[in-house]
Amino acid sequence: MNAVDVPFYRRVEDALTKTRMRQAVRHTSGRAMESRRAAIAELDSSDAIRDQARAIRSRTLAALDQHLDTFATNVEKNGGTVFFAETGEDAVEYIRRLARDRGIRTIVKGKSMVSEEIELNPVLELDGFEVVETDLGEYIVQLDGDKPSHIVAPILHKTKEDCARVFKEKLGASDEDVAGVPQMTQLARRTLRKAFLKADMGITGVNFGVAETGSVTICTNEGNGRLSSSLPRVYVAMMGMERLVPTAADLGVMLEVLGRSGTGQRLTVYSNILSGPRRPGEADGPEEFHVVIVDNGRSKVLASELAEILYCIRCGACLYACPVYQQIGGHAYGSVYSGPVGSVLSPALAGIRAFHDLPHASTLCGACREVCPVRIDIPRMLLRLRAEGVEAGESPQWVSLGMKVLGWLGTRPRMFNLAGRVAARAAGLAASDGWIRELPLHLSGWTASRDFPAPAKESFQERWAKRHGGAS
C-alpha cells in the first residue's frame, strides 16, 4: 500500500474546491446515516450485543495463532487449499501463478478491500487476464479509471449524472439506458451477466472466516459475491489474517451487527457461507477453492498498541459519521482505507512515515467511537499515532522549534510573563475591534479562513495580582 505523492493539505484543499463531489458525499452520507440510525435504534435499547461483538473480536485476536491454525486445518478438511501470504506481493504472485497454471481467461471479482490494498488488478491485467469488477459501485469505478472512496459505498463521491456519463462513454449506453438508477442497474446486470457466464475464476474478499468449520463468509446485497463464488471453476477468497471468528455461534453475532451498522439493514441480502469446493453430487460450486490469508503488515499491528484497529469489521459507519470525511470525501486521504478507521489503519499498516498526516485529519470528537459496532477507541489510537509521528521527526520544523521555545519559557516564570506581555502588546497592535485579521508567516494558515481573537490587555496573572493585591 503506497501513499500518494501530493501532500495531505494540498489534497484537502483540492477536495474542498470540488463542490459537486462534496455535495454528493454529504447528500449520500446523510441518507445513509438516516437509514442506519433507524436500524441501530433496534440495537440501542441494549448495547449488550456490541459488547458481545467486541469481546469476540478481542478474544479471537488474542489467540489468533491458534484460530488461524484451526481454520487452515478445517479448510483443507473441506477440500480447500490455504496459502499464507506475508506480503502483498506474495499474495499477488500466488493468484497470478494459479491463474496461469489453470489456463484462466476471465476473472470476475466481488468486492475486496484487500485486493485494492495489494493492488492485484493491475498485475493480473498486465498478464493479459480479463478482470471484471462486479459490485455495481466497483464496476463504475473500474470503467471510469477511478478509485473507490468508501469501503462499503465505493462511489459515494459520484452523483447519478456522473454514473450516467460513465455508462455512456464507456459502454455506449443510450439515454434510455441511463434514464434513472433502476435503468442503470439493469444495464449493469445485462453487461455483467455475460462476464459471469464465461468467467473461469472468481475472486472475492471475506467478511468473516470461521475457524471451527473452515468456512468463509461473504456478505453482499447484490448477489455478485454469490455468483463469483458459485459459477467459475476456480474460486479464490482473499482474507485479511485478522478476519476470523472461532465458531458459527460467534459468526451469528457478528452478522447481526454488520448489516445494521454498515447499511442500516437487519441482515445483508446474501449472507453467504462457503465451505470448500463443490461436493460429490452437487450441481454447482467451484472445482477448486483457495483461501489466501494476507498479512501485509497486519502481524506488525497485531503485536502493537494499535492491535485494536484489527477488530474492525469494515462496516464503514465511522466514515459516514466523521465530520472531516463528510467535508473532504474519501480520496483526499490518499489511501485505500479512508475516514477515521483509515487514518489509523493506513499508517499502522504502511508505517507512520507514509501516512503521518492522516492521524491529524480528525477533530477527536469521538463520533467514530460512538458509532463503531465493536467500540474501537479510534481517538486513542489517533493520538498515539500523532505522537509516533513527532517521534519519527515528521512534524514540521517550526512546530518542534516552537514547542522547544515554549518548554524553555514554561519552566522560567519571569521570562514567561515577560514574553506574554510582549506578545500581547504586539498582538494588540495588529488587532482591530478585538480581532486579528491576518497572522504572519506559518501562522497565516489560521487566519486564511477565520479571524483570531486578540489577547486581553491584561494577563490572567496580572488580574489575579491586582484583585488580591499581593504577589503573583
Place this chain on the structure above:
Amino acid sequence: MTPANRQRMRDVTGRAVRTGLFPGGVGPHPHDHQPPPALAGTNDAGVDTLPTAAIPGTASTAPPAAGLPRRERFRAALEAIAGVVHEASSIDQAASIVAGLAERLGTRAILSWTDEAMALPGLTAALQARGLSIVDPDVPQRGDARPPRLAELAALPLGLTGADAGLAETGSVVLASGPGRSRMASLLVPVHVAVLRVDRLVDSISTLLATRGDLVAAGSNLVAITGPSRTADIEHTLSRGVHGPGEVHVILLEA
C-alpha cells in the same frame, strides 16, 4: 498448505499476539453463546418506537413486534423489504401458488431443487400435473458448451427451492447446498420462490448459528437470503434485482 508455509504462519502470528494489546475482552464469553437480547422495535407498552427510515422498503422500517408468533414476524419483516409471503396448508396448495407464478411469468419450465432435496414429497408431481416441467440444472464444468448452457438456465424466469430454516426477525430463508439443491435455482433467475415449512422458523441468524452449527458446513454453501437482490451504490438510491433475483416469494407451508 505446505508445512513450511503453515509453520511460518504459526511463528509470525504467535510472536505477534504475545506482545499485542487487546482491550475489551471482558463480557460474556463468546463460546457460552447467549442469544442477543430481543431486538424489538417496540417498547414495553407496545408503542412503536422506530423512526421512519429515509428509504421506503428498507429493512429498518419493519415493525418487528416482539411477542407475535414467528410466522407473523417473518411476514412483516419480509414484506418490509419488498418480499412476498404466501400461505399454504398442503403441498398441493403450494404447487398451485407456484403454478400461478409461472403463469404470470409466461413460463412452463422451472429451475428447481428435486423433490427429495426439498423434503416435500409430491410437489414435483403436483407441478407436472399442472403442466409444468422441471429443468435439470446440470451444467458441463468446462468447455465451450458451458456458457450457452448457463445462459439457457439464466433465461428461465422462475426458480424453485425448499428452505432449511427461516429467520423470523429478518424474513430470511436459509438454504444449504447439496445433491439436488442447486445454488443456481435461487441465484440465476429473476424470480425465486422458496417453500418454507412453518416449523422450520427460528428467531434470528444468531439463534440459528448458535443452535444449528452443523448446517454451516453440511454442503459447500449455506446462504441466508433476505429479500430481493438490491443495491444502493448510486446516491444511496435503492434499486432491486442487480445480480440475484429481483423478486423473492416465500410460501409458508403449515405441515
